Amino acid sequence: xxxxxxxxQPYDRKEYADKISGITLDxxxxxxxxxxxxxxxxxxxxxxxxxxxxxxxxxxxxxxxAVLAVIHGYARYSGMRTPQMPNSAPGRxxxxxxxxxxxxxxRA
Numbered sequence: 001x002x003x004x005x006x007x008x009q010p011y012d013r014k015e016y017a018d019k020i021s022g023i024t025l026d027x028x029x030x031x032x033x034x035x036x037x038x039x040x041x042x043x044x045x046x047x048x049x050x051x052x053x054x055x056x057x058x059x060x061x062x063x064x065x066a067v068l069a070v071i072h073g074y075a076r077y078s079g080m081r082t083p084q085m086p087n088s089a090p091g092r093x094x095x096x097x098x099x100x101x102x103x104x105x106x107r108a
Contacts, residue, residue: 005032010058033077
């Protein structure tokens, strides 16, 4: 992910009803806004922690509206905190009270 990225994820609802894409995790770690399909695990989870634009379908006009909404409200949709799931070990905290994720590859 790069600064200014938007992660568009018009994934199949049935296929992603109970799983997450690795790209979603990369986007969250980079504080990039994620635009997931409605009724996916990704949409439900992200909505619990941050403002998000969820798309009801993958029609080009729908995706365009979603991307434009994120562009115009980028400060609102970016910089989301790393989700801390219930019953999981608390994460380390950085000086700005955001979760500190280990570097890619699992090393801190």
